[in-house]
Amino acid sequence: MNKNHETILIYLYRYRFLKREQLQKLFKHKNHRTILLWLNQLTKTDYIRRYYNPKTINTPALYSLGLKGRAYLKENKRRLKISLTHLNRIWREPELSLQFRYNCLLIADIFLSLEKLIETTGAKLRFFTKSDLYGIDELIKPLPDCYFHIKEPKGVKTYYFLDIFNYFTHQIKFKKRIEQYYDYYDEETWQNSTDNCPFPKIIFVCSDKHSYNYLNWYLRENLLEDDNLDFYLTTKKILNTEGLTKHALKKVVAKVD
Numbered sequence: 001m002n003k004n005h006e007t008i009l010i011y012l013y014r015y016r017f018l019k020r021e022q023l024q025k026l027f028k029h030k031n032h033r034t035i036l037l038w039l040n041q042l043t044k045t046d047y048i049r050r051y052y053n054p055k056t057i058n059t060p061a062l063y064s065l066g067l068k069g070r071a072y073l074k075e076n077k078r079r080l081k082i083s084l085t086h087l088n089r090i091w092r093e094p095e096l097s098l099q100f101r102y103n104c105l106l107i108a109d110i111f112l113s114l115e116k117l118i119e120t121t122g123a124k125l126r127f128f129t130k131s132d133l134y135g136i137d138e139l140i141k142p143l144p145d146c147y148f149h150i151k152e153p154k155g156v157k158t159y160y161f162l163d164i165f166n167y168f169t170h171q172i173k174f175k176k177r178i179e180q181y182y183d184y185y186d187e188e189t190w191q192n193s194t195d196n197c198p199f200p201k202i203i204f205v206c207s208d209k210h211s212y213n214y215l216n217w218y219l220r221e222n223l224l225e226d227d228n229l230d231f232y233l234t235t236k237k238i239l240n241t242e243g244l245t246k247h248a249l250k251k252v253v254a255k256v257d
Contacts, residue, residue, distance in 0.1 A: 001047075001072065004027075004038050005038060005041065005042055005047070006072075006080075007027070008023060008038060008039070008042060008048065008063075009042075009047065009048070009065065009069045009072060009073055010073075010080060011023060011026055012048060012063060012064055012065045012069065013065060013073055013082065013087070013090070013131055014129045014131045014132060015104055015105075015107060015108045015129055015131070016064060016065075016090070016093070016096075016100075016101075016104040016131070017062050017063070017064050017093075017100075017101045017104040017105060018062070018063055018064075018104070018105070018108055019060045019061070019062060019063070019105060020032065020035055020036060020039060020060065020061065020063070021060065022105070022108045022109070022112065023035055023039070023063075025112050026108075026112070039063060042066075042069070043063075043066075045068065046066045046067060046068045046069075047065075047066050047068045047069035047072065048063050048064065048065060048066045048069050049063065049064050049065070049066045049093060049094065050062075050063055051063070051064070051094075051101075062101060062105075064093040064094075065090055065093065067091070070087060070090055070091065073087055074087055083131070083134040083135050085134055085135060086131055086134035086135070099166050099167065099207075103145065103164050103166075106164065106205070106236060106239065106240075107129055107130075107145055107146050107164075109239065109240070109243070110146065110162070110239065110243070110244045111127050111129075111146075111148075112243075113239075113242075113243025113244050113245070114127065114148065114150070114243075114244055115127075116243065117243070117244075117245060118150065121152070121153070122153045123150050123151060123152050123153060124150070124151040125148060125149075125150055125151075126148060126149050126151075127146065127148040128146060128147045128148060129145075129146050130143050130144070130145055130146065133147060138189055138190070138193040138194075140161070140180060140181065140184040140189075140190075141180075142180075144161040144162055144163050145162055145163055145164045145205075146162045147159075147160065147161055147162070147200070148160050148162075149200075157197070157198075158198065158201065159197065159198060159199070159200035159201065160200050160201050160202075160203055161181075161200045161201075161202050161203065162202075162203040162205065163177060163202075163203070163204055163205065164205040164207075164236075165204060165205065165206055165207060165211055166207055167207040167208050167211075168207075168208060168210070168211065169207075169211055171214060171218075174211070174214065174215055174218065175218070178218075178219070178222075178231075181202055181229060182229065185199060185228060185229060199228065199229065201230045201231075201232060202229060202230065202231050202232065203232045203233075203234065203244075203249065204231065204232070204233050204234075205234055205235065205236060205239065206233065206234070206235045206236070207235070207236050208235075209235070212233055212235055215233055215252075216233055216250070216252060219231050219233075219252040220252055220253065220254065220255040221255055223252065223253070223254035223255075224254055227254060230251065231251070231252045232249040232250060232251050232252070233249070233250045233252060234248050234249050234250065
């Protein structure tokens with residue numbers, strides 16, 4: 001187990017599922033063969049799992065933690081700052097749905113697109129996956145799929161919560177999640193635990209156009225003109241095409257009578 005092998009295990013702990021191309025970008029490595037060598041070494045020794053169907057040539061292989069990789073992280077949890085509570089949940093990866101796996105890949109792509117964006121602006125990014133957030137009592141529950149903040153060169157810092165909704169999510173789940181954010185704001189947990197940092201902007205990522213249109217309508221109908229929460233909408237298709245940029249997000253504004 002060398003440092004590069006260990007880093008791959010940490011990435012798979014944080015993102016759950018990744019493609020070789022994503023790992024290469026996370027490493028900022030130019031040679032894909034080197035990444036493949038590391039992945040093959042870890043796969044053969046059961047530290048990671050590989051998911052690949054040779055009948056679908058155009059679909060790249062996915063990787064997740066294997067049993068030995070999980071055991072290694074458990075043995076080194078203090079040094080690597082691993083949440084044992086969350087790690088104990090990572091053992092059913094082969095049974096998880098394709099939708100869950102693709103959501104994990106999307107979170108990695110979102111981080112990579114943000115990282116690329118700040119290279120041009122000079123801003124600073126702090127990015128936390130759901131795995132990173134386990135054990136933080138002051139955060140909204142259920143946890144968002146990711147949380148990040150961006151500090152602009154002039155010092156202005158903006159915070160974001162991001163939730164991904166699966167295909168054809170029931171309307172009740174949308175309403176419940178929105179209520180949870182309002183309850184979290186009203187309880188002032190964020191305000192009291194962050195020395196009154198600005199409340200995070202909330203990004204909802206929809207998997208289908210029907211959900212996007214419903215959320216846009218529902219939020220417009222229920223937002224107040226002086227509402228304290230800012231909601232933004234986008235779709236998986238837009239993010240896969242453009243990345244997470246300002247142009248990819250639509251801010252929902254209150255309906256004017």
